[in-house]
Amino acid sequence: MNVLVTGSSRGLGKIIILEYAKNGYDVIINYNNSKEEALELKDYVESTYKVKALVIKCDISKEEEIDSMIDEIYKEFDHLDVLVNNASIALDQDFELKTKNEFMKTLEVNLVGTYLLSKKIGLKMLEEKKGNIINISSTNGLDTTYPESIDYDASKAGIISLNHNLASYFAPYIRVNTICPGWINTDMSKKISKEFQEEELKKILLNRFAETSEIANLVYFLGTDKASYINDSIIRIDGGVKR
Ligand SMILES: NC(=O)c1ccc[n+]([C@@H]2O[C@H](COP(=O)([O-])OP(=O)(O)OC[C@H]3O[C@@H](n4cnc5c(N)ncnc54)[C@H](OP(=O)(O)O)[C@@H]3O)[C@@H](O)[C@H]2O)c1
Structure with missing residues (x-):
């Protein structure tokens, strides 16, 4: 079994790679800028998990x-079992200052990248009549409450729409699911101010941000046969949020 996780040099993607490797999957680590982190991760999983x-x-x-x-x-591989569309950027900034180029860049990485990878790899999976696609959206794609992240939120809402069309096209051979995490402890959430963090924490029933492993567990589960009847689902994982 094998898995490609986009944007897996660090953050959530790295922990998803560790979860699959721990369970014996061969892994494809994709990076854009963080080459050293990606190479370190390769060494670690090869020596620790022998994959x-x-x-x-x-x-x-x-x-x-x-x-x-x-x-x-x-x-390198004659087929791919699981694609996890995880790579993403978040260019939060003042609503009035955000430019068209910035808006487009966010869509190109988060939405168009997810579309192209899912389409191209999904068609190859279809030749094998098996495969699994898991998209990482966000609760921002469901409840858009931050004008500063208007581009990010639109990209994450777009992924939910993509999911339905991809699942329809690739049925019945490929399951396609999307998860919508709330705040996760990664570099992305470290960028927010302490005040904003405290405001957000008040809304979360579990009163904390998720650990990356808590999200990676769900992603791993969705890729396995234990989730064989979960298809075209949009799954919220946010600790319970009251807005
Ligand atoms: N953190 C949160 O609170 C939170 C909440 C909800 C949803 N999410 C979602 O969870 C996923 C993981 O987020 P995270 O917090 O782990 O993000 P992160 O810490 O900012 O890491 C982003 C990852 O994406 C990669 N990446 C960015 N642009 C890329 C590109 N153009 N091509 C390939 N890789 C690219 C980065 O790779 P390089 O460093 O190599 O460039 C990095 O590995 C994302 O889809 C995010 O939207 C996060």
Whole structure:
């Protein structure tokens, strides 16, 4: 069994790789900027879990880089079992200052990257009549309450829409599911101010942000046969939020 996790050099993606590797999957680690972290992760999973790990640089907002990554993967493996669309950027800033270019960049990475990878890899999975696609959206894609992240929220809402069309097209062979996490303890959430963090914590019934392993557990589960009847689902994982 094997898995490609986009944006897995650090943050949640890295922990998803560790979860699959721990369970014996060969892993494909994708990075854009964090080469050293990606190589360290490869060494760690190969020596600790004795699985094969491939590291591929690919900016998922560039179609030609996606095509090269897919070629490299299928040279090494005859099929892919699981694709996790995790890579994402969040360019929070003043609503009035956000430019069209910034808006487009967020869509290109978060939404168009997810679309292209799912389409291209999904079609290859369809040839094998098996496969699994898991998208990482966000509660921001369900309840859009932050004008500063209007581009990010739109990209995450778009992923939910993509999910339904992908699941329809690839049925009955490929399950396609999307998870919508609330706040997770990663570099992305460290960027917010202490005051905002405290405001957000007040709304979470569990009164804390998620650990990456709590989200990775769900992603791993969805990729296994234990989740064989979960398809085209949009799953919220946010500790219980009252707005
Ligand atoms: N953290 C949260 O509170 C939270 C909440 C809800 C949902 N999420 C979602 O959970 C997922 C993981 O978030 P995170 O918090 O782990 O983010 P993060 O700490 O900011 O890490 C982002 C990852 O995405 C990669 N990446 C960014 N742009 C890329 C590109 N163009 N091509 C390939 N890889 C790219 C980065 O790789 P490089 O460093 O190599 O460039 C990095 O590995 C994202 O989809 C995010 O939207 C996060």
